[in-house]
Amino acid sequence: MDQLPLEEKIKQYQREAQEREAKYLAEKYNLEYLDLLMYPIDPEALTLLEKEIIEKDKILPFYHTPRKIYFGVINPENPKLKEIVSQFKKKGYQTKIYVVTPWAFEEVLKKFQIGKKKRKVLAKRLEIEKEIFKKYQKEIKSFKDLEKIFLSLKKEEASKALEIILAGGINFSASDIHFEPKKENLLLRYRIDGILYELGKLSLEVWKLLLLKLKVLAGLKINISDRPQDGRFSIILDSKTIEVRVSSIPSQYGEMVVLRILDPEMILLDLQDLGLEKEDLKVVKEIIKRPHGLILNTGPTGSGKTTTFYAILNYLKSPEKKIITVEDPIEYRLEGIDQTQVDPSSGYNFATALKFLLRHDPDVILVGEIRDEETAEITLQASLTGHLVLSTLHTNDASGAIPRLVDLKVDPKTIASALNLVIAQRLVRRVCEKCSEEVEPTEEDLKKIKKLFKEEELKKFGKIKLKKPKGCLECNFLGYKGRIGIFELLLVDEEFQAQIEKDPSYLAILKLFEKKGFKSLAKDGILKVLKGITTVEEVERVCGLI
Numbered sequence: 127m128d129q130l131p132l133e134e135k136i137k138q139y140q141r142e143a144q145e146r147e148a149k150y151l152a153e154k155y156n157l158e159y160l161d162l163l164m165y166p167i168d169p170e171a172l173t174l175l176e177k178e179i180i181e182k183d184k185i186l187p188f189y190h191t192p193r194k195i196y197f198g199v200i201n202p203e204n205p206k207l208k209e210i211v212s213q214f215k216k217k218g219y220q221t222k223i224y225v226v227t228p229w230a231f232e233e234v235l236k237k238f239q240i241g242k243k244k245r246k247v248l249a250k251r252l253e254i255e256k257e258i259f260k261k262y263q264k265e266i267k268s269f270k271d272l273e274k275i276f277l278s279l280k281k282e283e284a285s286k287a288l289e290i291i292l293a294g295g296i297n298f299s300a301s302d303i304h305f306e307p308k309k310e311n312l313l314l315r316y317r318i319d320g321i322l323y324e325l326g327k328l329s330l331e332v333w334k335l336l337l338l339k340l341k342v343l344a345g346l347k348i349n350i351s352d353r354p355q356d357g358r359f360s361i362i363l364d365s366k367t368i369e370v371r372v373s374s375i376p377s378q379y380g381e382m383v384v385l386r387i388l389d390p391e392m393i394l395l396d397l398q399d400l401g402l403e404k405e406d407l408k409v410v411k412e413i414i415k416r417p418h419g420l421i422l423n424t425g426p427t428g429s430g431k432t433t434t435f436y437a438i439l440n441y442l443k444s445p446e447k448k449i450i451t452v453e454d455p456i457e458y459r460l461e462g463i464d465q466t467q468v469d470p471s472s473g474y475n476f477a478t479a480l481k482f483l484l485r486h487d488p489d490v491i492l493v494g495e496i497r498d499e500e501t502a503e504i505t506l507q508a509s510l511t512g513h514l515v516l517s518t519l520h521t522n523d524a525s526g527a528i529p530r531l532v533d534l535k536v537d538p539k540t541i542a543s544a545l546n547l548v549i550a551q552r553l554v555r556r557v558c559e560k561c562s563e564e565v566e567p568t569e570e571d572l573k574k575i576k577k578l579f580k581e582e583e584l585k586k587f588g589k590i591k592l593k594k595p596k597g598c599l600e601c602n603f604l605g606y607k608g609r610i611g612i613f614e615l616l617l618v619d620e621e622f623q624a625q626i627e628k629d630p631s632y633l634a635i636l637k638l639f640e641k642k643g644f645k646s647l648a649k650d651g652i653l654k655v656l657k658g659i660t661t662v663e664e665v666e667r668v669c670g671l672i
Contacts, residue, residue, distance in 0.1 A: 140229070141227065141229050144227040144228055144229055145159075145161075145227055147227075148200075148225045148226060148227045149225075151201075151202055151225050152202075152224075152225040155202040155203075155225075157202060157223050157224065157225050158224050158225070158347060158348060158349060159224065159225050159226075159349065160198060160224035160225070160226055160342075160348065161226075161227075161230065162186075162188065162198050162224075162226045162227070162230035162231065162233075162234055163230050163233055163234070164335065164338060165188065165189075165335075165338055165339065165342060167188050167189075167234060167237075168188060168189045168190060170190065171187045171188050171189050171190040171195070171196075172186070172187065172188065172234075172240045173240070174187040174190060174195065175187055175210070177240055179206070179210070180235070180240050181235070181240075183204055183206040183207070184199060184200040184201060184204070184228070184231060185197055185198075185199050185204065185206065185207055185210060186198040186199070186226070186231060186234065186235075186240075188234070189342060189343075190219075191359070191360060191362070193218075193219060193220055193360065194219060194220045194221070194222070194345075194359075195214050195219050195220075195221050195222075196221070196222045196223075196224065196342065197210075197211070197221065197222070197223050197224070198224050198225075198226040198230075198231065198234075199223055199224070199225060199226065200225070200226065200227075200228050200231055202223065202225060207223070211223070222345070258289060258293075259293050259296075259363055262289070262290055262293035262294065262297070263293065263297055266290075266293065266294050266297055267599060268599065268602055268603070269323065269325055269326075269602060272290070272294045272325050272326060273325065273326035275290055276290075276314070276325075276326040276327065276328055277326070287328065287332055287336055288336055288339055288340070291303060291314065292361060292370075292385075292387075294316070294325070295316055295385070295387055296361075296363075296368065296387065296389065298316060298318055298602065299318060299319075299389075299392070299608075300316040300317060300318050300387060301317050301318070301320075301386065301387060301392075301428075302316070302317040302384055302385065302386050302387065303315075303316055303317075303384070303385040303387065304316070304317070304322065304382075304383075304384050305333070305336075305337075305382065305383040305384070305385075306377075306382055307330065307333060307377065307379040307380035307381070307382065308379055309379055310330070311327040311328060311329060311330060312327060312328040312329070312330060312332075312333040313327055314326055314327065314328060318602075318604070319553075319555045319604075319606060319607070319608065319609050320428060320553060320555065320609065321555075323604075330380075333380075337380075337381060337383065340372060340383060340385075341355075341357075341374070343359040343372075344357030344358055344359050344370075344372035345357045345358075345359075346372065346374060351376060351380070351381050352376050353376065354373070354374065354375045354376070355373075355374045356371070356372065356373050356374075357371075357372045358370060358371045358372060359372070366390070366391070367390075368387060368388065368389050368390070369388040369457070369458075370385050370386065370387055370388065371385070371386040371388060371455070371457070372384075372385055372386075373386070386457075388457050388458060390458055390459075393432070393433050393436055393457075393458050394436065394437075394440065394458070395433060395436075395437050396437060396440075396441075397410065397411070397437050397438065397441050399437075400430075400433070400434055400437055400610075400611045400613075401610040401611035401612060401613065401654070402611070402613055403613075403645075403650065403653065406613055406615055406645075406650075409547070409615055409617060410438070410547070410549075410615070411441075413546050413547045413617070414438055414441070414442060414514065416514065416546060417489075417512065417514060418509060418510070418511070418512050418513055418514055419509050419514060419515070419544060419545070419546035419547075420505065420506060420509035420515050420516075420517070420544045420545050420546060421438075421514070421515070421516045421517075421546055421547045421548075421549070422496075422516075422517060422518065422519055422527050422545070422547070422548045422549070423435060423516070423517075423518045423519075423548075423549045423550075423551065424518065424519050424520070424521040424522075424523065424524060424526065424527050424548065424549070424550045424551075425518075425520075425521075425550055425551050425552060426520065427520075428553070429551055429552050429553055430551055430552075430553045430609075430611050431518050431551065432457065432458075433611075434549065434551060434611065435492055435516050435518075436458065436460060438516065439451070439460060439463055439490070439492060439516075440460070442490055442514075443460075443462045443463055447489045447490060448464070448486070448487060448488045448489050448490075449462075449463045449464065449488065449489065449490040449491075449492070450463075450464045450465075450466065450483045450486060450488040450490075450491055450492075451463060451464070451465045451466065451491070451492035451493075451494070452466050452467075452468060452476060452479040452480060452483060452491075452492070452493055452494060453465060453466070453467055453468070453492070453494040454467065454468045454476070454494050454495065455467050464486075464488075466479055466483065468494070475501075476493060476494065476495070476496075476497065476498075476501040477498070477500040477501045477504055480493065480501065480504045480505065480508065481504065484508060484513075488513060489513065489514065490513070490514045490515075490516070491508060491513050491514070491515045491516070492515075492516045492517070493505050493515065493516070493517040494517070494518065495517065495518045495519070495520075496517050496518070496519055496531075496534070498534065499534050499535045499536075502531060502534040502535070502536050503535075503536060505517055506531075506536055506540050506541065506544045506545075507540075509544040509545075510540070510543060510544050519531075521550075522550075523550045523614065523636075523646075523647065524548040524549065524550040524614050524615065524616035524639070524644075525548075525616060525632060525635040525636040525639050526632055527548045527550075527616075528541060528545070528548070528626055528630050528632075528635050529630055529631055529632045529635065531545075532630050538626050538627050538630045539627055541626050541630065542618075542622075542623040542624075542626040542627050543623075545618045545626075546617075546618055547615065547616070547617055547618065548615070548616040548618070549613060549614075549615055549616075550613065550614045550615075550616075550647055551611050551612065551613045551614075551647070552611070552612050552647060552651075552668040552669060553609040553610070553611055553612075553668065554609060554610060554611075554612055554651060554654065554660045554664040554665060554667075554668055555606035555607075555608070555609055555660060555664050556606060556607060556608045556609060556610055556659055556660060557593045557594075557595045557605065557606055557658070557659070557660060557661060558595060558596075558597070558598065558600060558601035558604075558605055558606060558607045559607070560598055560600040560601070561595075561596045561597060561598035561600065561601065561605070562593045562594060562595055562596060562605070562658075563593070563594050563596060564591045564592070564593060564594075564658070565591070565592055565593075565594045566591065566592075567590050567591075567592050571592060571662050572590070574652070574662055574666075574672040575590070575652055575655070575656070575662075577672060578646075578648060578649045578652050578672065579649070579652065579656075584656075587656050590656065591658070592655060592656075592658070592661070592662070593658040593659075593660075593661065594661070595661065606664075610654065610659060610660070612647055612650040612651040612654060612665070612668070612669075613647070613650055614644065614645055614646050614647045614649075614650060615644065615645070616635075616639055616644060617644075621638065621642070622635075622638060625638050647669050648665060648669045648670075648672055651664075651665030651668070651669055652665055652672070
């Protein structure tokens with residue numbers, strides 16, 4: 127009774143045979159096979175070719191952005207395919223070919239209206255249309271609103287799910303979106319102001335289609351699920367382009383995916399907006415005006431180092447200066463600045479890139495990170511030969527940068543001559559301006575404050591009042607909204623130069639740092655607590671117990 131009728135059996139065998147043939151052709155021509163019926167088709171993409179070409183030559187444009195066009199084909203050897211791909215490449219588009227089955231191809235033709243429209247659809251194609259985004263902005267005011275929408279989503283609404291998730295992420299100013307498959311469902315989390323928040327759960331059926339959509343969008347191989355992959359795609363919102371970096375890794379219950387949202391409005395801050403105190407800002411501006419020398423920025427991943435250096439580069443750029451960066455990867459495009467990205471798989475690492483870019487006669491160089499001995503040596507030599515060089519190191523504080531360079535086999539005399547400034551930084555959350563309230567400090571808070579500030583220093587603040595986060599609709603009931611940097615600066619003067627040459631150990635450098643009265647990260651953080659910008663708890667969260 128549960129056996130298929132003969133006619134259905136024949137159709138099933140034919141479909142399976144076509145699938146085997148398509149997979150064989152994909153492997154033969156070094157392409158990917160795609161089950162076209164499992165992918166959410168982009169109706170606008172179907173209008174990019176004339177109906178006659180699609181039906182006769184079996185070439186189906188099924189997805190496009192202002193930069194990319196993807197085609198599903200039955201015969202990869204079709205000469206017409208090469209001609210069409212060439213035409214689109216000349217217009218500046220990246221193309222990708224997928225092999226599909228004749229059966230799936232015909233099913234799509236039945237379901238959708240195909241053929242070129244009279245109007246130009248590529249003129250301003252939006253990945254999330256302005257009207258749709260505004261609609262989601264109105265609907266999604268809190269995490270609970272988003273969770274309600276997720277619960278109502280059906281399997282066939284994978285494309286809608288992605289738009290909602292991305293719109294929600296942008297709406298809440300999330301830096302990352304985490305997709306974490308579990309045994310029975312998919313857990314979705316946003317990282318907002320450095321903290322992860324659970325947003326809700328999606329069915330695994332929706333996730334299966336959503337993952338496929340993400341992979342094709344980001345240019346990942348859809349047939350690989352047991353190895354890490356990286357890619358990226360763009361979200362076009364009106365006149366603004368937001369880049370999204372995609373990372374996929376295998377896990378116990380399927381592929382885990384993280385989207386890094388790279389919103390240009392979140393990175394291009396002015397120097398005075400970073401959180402540097404007036405005296406520190408003056409020091410930084412004086413040092414970056416020097417024609418040569420090394421400036422290091424230290425701190426863990428996500429501490430705002432890239433934002434700080436981009437702000438410095440924007441401050442420095444002018445028609446008279448040539449500024450070049452070497453990064454891994456390039457996350458934000460900077461107008462008026464030349465940027466290059468390392469590719470270790472082809473031997474183009476930081477050290478190799480530095481050797482080549484020095485031949486381009488730059489005035490200012492940004493080296494994404496000093497990771498090895500060769501990069502360290504070339505970076506410091508460049509700073510001694512007429513270049514202002516900016517780079518990062520992973521150390522806990524400013525004093526740790528100097529012994530770290532010694533660990534990388536750099537001569538202490540070279541460090542003393544080259545190094546101008548070390549910046550250490552973290553990001554703390556700002557209390558919400560709309561709902562926070564002033565409170566009296568607790569005894570424990572006062573004890574921590576007085577550990578870092580002398581009585582005479584505290585007098586200028588008068589009666590100490592602290593801000594307490596509460597929570598409102600404006601901050602999504604978190605009590606905090608936005609972040610600001612806290613900093614410590616180690617200015618390398620003659621005394622430090624002598625110390626580096628004599629004893630560059632961490633304890634010796636830290637002792638001199640404290641002797642000279644330089645402000646620590648924790649002290650800068652508590653200063654912002656006294657100004658009502660953040661809380662003692664936040665400073666301790668990022669700096670450790672005070």
